[in-house]
Amino acid sequence: MSNIIINIQKAVAEAVFQCYGEQTEPAKVQVNPTPSDFTGDYSVVIFPFVKVSKKSPDATAQEIGTILVETVPELKAFNVIKGFLNLEISDAYWNAFLHAALANPTYGRHPKNGHKVMVEFSSPNTNKPLHLGHVRNILLGWSCAQLQEAAGSEVVKVQIINDRGVAICKSMVSWKRYSNGNTPETLGQKGDHFVGDAYVLFDGKVKEEYEQWQQTEAAQQFFQEKHKPTQTEKDFFKDYKNKWFNEFSELGTDVREMLLLWEQGDPETMDLWRKMNGWVYSGFDKTYHDLGVSFDKLYYESNTYLLGKDIVEDGLKKAVFFKKEDGSVWVDLTDAGHDEKVVLRADGTSVYITQDLGTARMRYEDFGCDRVVYVVADEQNYHFQVLFEVLKRLEEPYAAGLHHLSYGLVELPTGRMKTREGTVVDADELMEELINIATAQSVERGELDALSAEERRETVRKVAMGALKFFIIKVHPKKRMIFNPEETVDLQGQTGPYIQFSYVRINSLMQRVAKEQVDLGAAAAYHDIQPQEKELLRALHDYPALVLHAAKEYDPSLIANYCYALAKAYHKFWHDLSVFNADTPEARAFRLQLSSSTGRVLKSAMQLIGIEMPEKM
RNA sequence: GGUCUCGUAGCUCAAUGGAUAGAGCACCUGCCUUCUAAGCAGGCGGCUACAGGUUCGACCCCUGUCGGGAUCACCA
Numbered sequence: 001m002s003n004i005i006i007n008i009q010k011a012v013a014e015a016v017f018q019c020y021g022e023q024t025e026p027a028k029v030q031v032n033p034t035p036s037d038f039t040g041d042y043s044v045v046i047f048p049f050v051k052v053s054k055k056s057p058d059a060t061a062q063e064i065g066t067i068l069v070e071t072v073p074e075l076k077a078f079n080v081i082k083g084f085l086n087l088e089i090s091d092a093y094w095n096a097f098l099h100a101a102l103a104n105p106t107y108g109r110h111p112k113n114g115h116k117v118m119v120e121f122s123s124p125n126t127n128k129p130l131h132l133g134h135v136r137n138i139l140l141g142w143s144c145a146q147l148q149e150a151a152g153s154e155v156v157k158v159q160i161i162n163d164r165g166v167a168i169c170k171s172m173v174s175w176k177r178y179s180n181g182n183t184p185e186t187l188g189q190k191g192d193h194f195v196g197d198a199y200v201l202f203d204g205k206v207k208e209e210y211e212q213w214q215q216t217e218a219a220q221q222f223f224q225e226k227h228k229p230t231q232t233e234k235d236f237f238k239d240y241k242n243k244w245f246n247e248f249s250e251l252g253t254d255v256r257e258m259l260l261l262w263e264q265g266d267p268e269t270m271d272l273w274r275k276m277n278g279w280v281y282s283g284f285d286k287t288y289h290d291l292g293v294s295f296d297k298l299y300y301e302s303n304t305y306l307l308g309k310d311i312v313e314d315g316l317k318k319a320v321f322f323k324k325e326d327g328s329v330w331v332d333l334t335d336a337g338h339d340e341k342v343v344l345r346a347d348g349t350s351v352y353i354t355q356d357l358g359t360a361r362m363r364y365e366d367f368g369c370d371r372v373v374y375v376v377a378d379e380q381n382y383h384f385q386v387l388f389e390v391l392k393r394l395e396e397p398y399a400a401g402l403h404h405l406s407y408g409l410v411e412l413p414t415g416r417m418k419t420r421e422g423t424v425v426d427a428d429e430l431m432e433e434l435i436n437i438a439t440a441q442s443v444e445r446g447e448l449d450a451l452s453a454e455e456r457r458e459t460v461r462k463v464a465m466g467a468l469k470f471f472i473i474k475v476h477p478k479k480r481m482i483f484n485p486e487e488t489v490d491l492q493g494q495t496g497p498y499i500q501f502s503y504v505r506i507n508s509l510m511q512r513v514a515k516e517q518v519d520l521g522a523a524a525a526y527h528d529i530q531p532q533e534k535e536l537l538r539a540l541h542d543y544p545a546l547v548l549h550a551a552k553e554y555d556p557s558l559i560a561n562y563c564y565a566l567a568k569a570y571h572k573f574w575h576d577l578s579v580f581n582a583d584t585p586e587a588r589a590f591r592l593q594l595s596s597s598t599g600r601v602l603k604s605a606m607q608l609i610g611i612e613m614p615e616k617m
Numbered sequence: 618g619g620u621c622u623c624g625u626a627g628c629u630c631a632a633u634g635g636a637u638a639g640a641g642c643a644c645c646u647g648c649c650u651u652c653u654a655a656g657c658a659g660g661c662g663g664c665u666a667c668a669g670g671u672u673c674g675a676c677c678c679c680u681g682u683c684g685g686g687a688u689c690a691c692c693a
Contacts, residue, residue, distance in 0.1 A: 035636065045635060047673060057673080083673085084636065125693095165693075301693090328691065337620075338689090345691045352693050381621065382688050408623085408686085438655095447653065463655085475630065479623070480686070487629090487642085492655050494630080494641040501655050509652060549633080561631065564640080575648095575657045617655070 004074055004089060004097075004541070005031050005042065012044055015067040022052040033538055036531065039079055040086030041538060044068075047083055057083030091527045094537050095590075099524065101540060101597050108543045108604050113152035115401075118367060119145040121375035122159040122288075122295075126280045127167040128196035130287050131417065132410050132425040132483060133377070139472050139610060140407055141375040142293045143556035146608045148373075151551035156367050157296045160359065163277050164302040169258040171195050172272055173251065174202035184279050190428065192283025195276055203420065206251050210241060213248065287427055292465065292610055297366070299359065305350065307358025311394065312344045320393045336389050338382075343390075356387050357394075364398050371401030373554065378406040378478065405554050408480030425485060431468065434489060438464035441491060447616055462614045466496030466606075473609045474560040494564055496611055499602060502567035503613045505574055506599035512580060513592055526590035532573040533591070536598055539566045543601050547608070556609050563605050570598050 009026040016024050030048070034040035046061040053060040058080050065078035065085050074093035079086050101107050121141020124134060141157070149155045175198045184194040213219050214237055227236040237244075245252040261269040288294065312329050315321035321331050321343060329344035343354050350358075360372070374384060384404035392399040409416065410425075417424045438460045442448055448456045471489045475481050491497045513520070529537070543562070550558040579595060582588040603613045 030633085030635075032633090032635075038636080043636085047635075050673075082636065162693075167693095305693095326691095342691050347691090349691085351691060355693090377687095378622075379687060383693095385621090406622095411686095441655070445653085445655075447655095471629095479630085482629075484629090490629095490642065490655095492642085495655080497655050498641090501653080505653065505656085512652075557631090561640095564631095568640085571656055572658095574652080578652075580652045616653085 003545070004093060005545075007072055007074065008042060008044065008068070008087065011068050011072045012064060014071070015064045016049050016052065018067065019063055020049070020052040020054075022049075024049075034086050036535075038081060038084075038086050039088065041089040041534065042087050044085040044087065045083075046080075046085050050083075061085040091529050094529055094534070095524055095526065097541060098537065098590075098593055098597060102593055102600075107597075108547050108601060109150045110152040110544070110548065112154070115148075115153040115371055116156070116367065116369045117145075117148045117153045117371040117373060117401075118156045118158060118363060118369040119148065119373045119375065120158050120160065121145075122293075123162065123376075124159075124284065125162045125167055126195070126277050127171045127199045128419065129190070129192040129283060130427040132427065132430060133417065135291065135427050135430070135468075136407060136410050136472050136481065137375055137377070138288075138291055138293055139469055140405060140477055140556060141373075142291075143473055143559070143609045144373055144375065144405055144554055146610065147547065147551040147554075147556060147559070150547050150608055153371070153551075156369060157294070158299060158363070159295050160299045160301060160304065162301045164262070164273075164305060166255060166259060167199070168273065168276065169255045169262065170202045171199045172269075172276055173254045173258055174198040174205070175276065176272070177254075178202075178205070184282075190283045190286065191279030191281070192287070193426075193428070194283075195280050200419065202251070206245065206249065209249060209251055210237075210244060213244065290428070290431055290465075292612070299363070301355075304359045304362070305355055307362060308350050308354035308356075309344070309348075309358070311357045311361055312354065315343070315390075315394055318394065320390070331390055331393070333386065333389055338386055338389065341386055341390075353383065353387055353390070356383075357390060360387075360391060360398075361396065364396070369401075370398050371403070372398060373403045373405050375405045375407070378408055380404075381406055403554060405477060407477040410481045410483050413482060413484050425483065431464070434464040434468055435461060437488065438467070438491065438497075442617070445617075451616070459614045459617060462612045463491070463497050463500060463617055466500050466611045467491050468496075469609060469611050470496030470499070470560055470563075473556050474564070476557045477555065496606075497617070498571075499563050499567040499606060500611075500613055500617060502570045502574075503599055503602050503606075504615065504617045506570070506595045506602075507615050509579055509592060509595050510599065513596075518589075518592065520589045520593050522585045523589035523593045526584075526586040529590075530577060532569070532576050533594060535569040536566070536573055536594055539569055540597055540601050543605065550608075559605055559608050563602060563609070566598065566602060566605070570595075570602075 006026070008031050009029040012029045013024040013026040016022055030045040031042050032045065034043045044064070046057050046064065049060055049064070050057050053063070061080040061083060065080060065087070068087065069075050069078055074090050076088040076090040078088065119141055121144075122134060122138050124130060145155045145157050178201060179198065184191040187194065223233055223236055227233070258269060262273060312321060315331065316323065316329065321329050323329050326346040327348070328342055328346040330340050330342055332340050334340065341353065342351055343357070345351065363369070363372070376384065381404070384406070388399070388402045388404070391402065411417070412423060414423070442456070442460050442463070448459055451459065467489045472481070474494070512518070546558065546562055550556065577591065579591040580588065582591055606613060
């Protein structure tokens, strides 16, 4: 059945042409939900037509309204207030809509659109466990993938694991020097935390070494010779730390040697590297599992960091790149408002962007996706502008379908999270804490007493994760987020559990329907639809269009806010109207069907943002 | 300094250029003898950072100012 809003738009365009002889594009006709203080379901904004009608807004609205009611059978009546044409939809239309929506098990999901989309998200380093920032990235990426799929695209979910480089070498050196042969198994610790601890320990040891070094004569002499007149000793050594680490530090030397051995493929080093990364991966697997996400394909930086050389050759051939005297290769983006960027060093080694160019091409060869979404924090906006511009100039076949889903950092009230200051909100700890809170509240409520221990755990887990995920997804991606660990995450109000609770209420009705074998056939005879019911119908009606819109905007927060609005409408409906104990069999059947549809849409929409619905709570 | 981005209630967030800018938290008041009160209803709380402009109409678009953040590496 056709969408009523589209019908109205079409009919308005025709009416405008008929009355005033002006062509209007139907899609441009503004049709909004009517605010609750006015009579009507949808309102047409008349102001844009006043110019061609050469009449007052109200008179124009009257004319158009009269024609609409004649030509659109689903319209019952209209009224005009201050240039707004308010339209009332017939109960028959709503009833037919409800019936059709209920008959469609995939309501809100769209048919295949022929696109193949790759979504890259998470992409962690292997030297520390996942934290709240990763959680935002992961949830955004996952939701984005779900959304694209619901909008009809085929989706491939990938991550690039940054498994090489200085960071992991630090953890390796640390383990060799200080672990006494301990492993995650011997300590009963999660592997990623074990390796992360080694990294933090290393950082501390470096600091110790640096402080000791500063006391030496050589260091003091250095300070005397090199410091700027205005610099205190403290400031000087603060600025000098990197240089010292690379030139004088014993630990720094160890790390550089480790990196060199790794690059040479030294067997012992490779073994240690594989062993430690293996620990990290087993830890990540657990966290990903707890977050309810998975990937179709993992890429490892150790396999991709040398890529991109052939694309550089290609770029030189196409004269997109040029070579400087020293042999380094560049791309000139000054005409696009950027600078000249290096893509290959004089010694022939890759830089960051070279890797990304090569990886982009390799992944296209692997999957042939015509669109790629990179879920990466907004620190890298510039990098992606450059990357996309270069790929466009290289005329890569997927270049038009590239999108950087850029999101703001998660910060504490005191500012950025810092590993060194121990203010990082750990993903595993956060989830555990939320589960504890949800468990306490659940025990107090006592609704789950009849369930087995296993079922109780599972339910509480869904509630806790629902709270966390909704908390993160409801905020528009590009905004930075403040997370206050003192306040944790609410379970009441505008939250995931609030939405889950509306579903649980519906579920309890549906169980009674099944048990008492209620016949819902009488619903078709229901008329006199109440405002609370209308609110729900209109929200359900909007769902498919919303999915497309959110997918197009790459914005899961639209779905989260929709879920909240729908749940809110349902809670009010539940409070104001009797469902099972309705006055008439028609009303009861209709409201049960309405409840059933609402439950299904809620479940479907929440699934798009990675939130599961409990049956009870 | 250049570029990008954000600025909405005490706090956390909404609002395809449309009607009186909405929610939640916090604080106060009511509502469980009828389908689960993680709920519902009400109160308090706003010169949408500021100044101009475009428009019938601006939180939204344009210009400028102020404030926060990011970025401008042969680091990743």
